[in-house]
Amino acid sequence: MSVQRQPTILTVEDESALSEVLRYNLEAEGFRVVQAADGEEGMLMALEEEPDLILLDWMLPKLSGIEVCRRLRAQAQTRLIPIVMLSARSEDVDKVRGLETGADDYVVKPYSIVELMARLRTQLRRTRPATVNERLVWEDLVLDTEEHRVYRGGKPVALGPTEFRLLTTFMEKPKRVWTREQLLDRVWGRDVYVETRTIDVHVGRLRKALMKHGDADPIRTVRGTGYSLG
Template sequence: MDPKVLIVEDDTNLVELLTYNLEKEGFATVQTEDGEEALVLAQEESPDIVILDWMIANLSGIEVCRRLRRSPATQNVPIIMLTARTEEADRIRGLETGADDYITKPFSPRELVARINAVLRRLRPAIAGATLSYADIEMDLGAHKVVRAGEAISLGPTEFRLLRHFLEHPGRVFSREQLLDAVWGRDVYVEQRTVDVHIRRLRKAINANGRSDIIRTVRSAGYALDSGVGQS
């Protein structure tokens, strides 16, 4: 699954340039020029990182950043802000609002790709390689194998994809609808309760032999991969 970038930018030429370069480097992209739509897409598309322009329609980039950080579903998504502002105070304001990095226009696409990779390596190391890991769980994508605490875990195809999605976004809460879109696909009709069935199967497999429950159920919200408490 390619890392997904949400591009929030109102300069059409720049969006086309960024989209081309990011997709060439193996990223999937989603674009919008509207701040309010960006908030919706961040919930629906579950991006791995957001490229956010300071000056956009309806909501400023700063306000979008602030709201993304307030929402449990998006509070851990890395954000890189783009801006023509060069003053130190503006850069500090962007970082204090919750941005993980800050690039001043003009910039080269190569620089942005390098910054994205650096942020992902730092904040989402799991998606930077062929092995995903969290706590005592390791998933070898090439060999299609899962190990917990050194012991091989047998998973069905759906449970494997479900665990992979969680491993790519540790700690993040996903609703049943978001999991359906990410694991089953938008073009497939599956009832939301199906998610609960596969979560139970996944739990049974990875929590066997008295291991701690690493999947957290968040009432009225969904599920998350969390080495802490199983319910909240």
């Protein structure tokens, strides 16, 4: 049975002890963690993994966190990934510089793990609300991630687990066009081999379920690319 991909967090931290503390706590919260120990490796990992969030230290070997942040924001592939910057610099001018460079949040060392986790979830709530048990609503569709239920026009919609994950992905970012490869990564995970035409089968099942009561098809096929909600 396929399993929904865990949200991936990239930590870019050169202090190995602190990096391991972050990994331990993030994995305990249910996240998949990938690690980089310097700025250049952090750039490469961000492009390769396309994580759901990046924890980025300011002071890094080879390439500073500020420069990594600036470069990530300049690339279409990574410009929307939330970045939480970690730094021992506590002056307001440093915080402003970090945020103006493109960081979404700025956490001063030493920090409380509990507070850090809360801040991460705040960022994920904005970009991947299903990971924090949010109810997703789009037009007449309601998806409850905690109770695992879907309604359209107030009527329950019966979905299999794969179709539920597909709809969750669509509803997190309505109107975004997803390629089949992106949907495979998001719904099945990067380490699972599934043929891309399998996506078409499951999208067909999802459409059938959502149109069961005579409602219009909410999923748009983008020829040569993939699918979009709305």
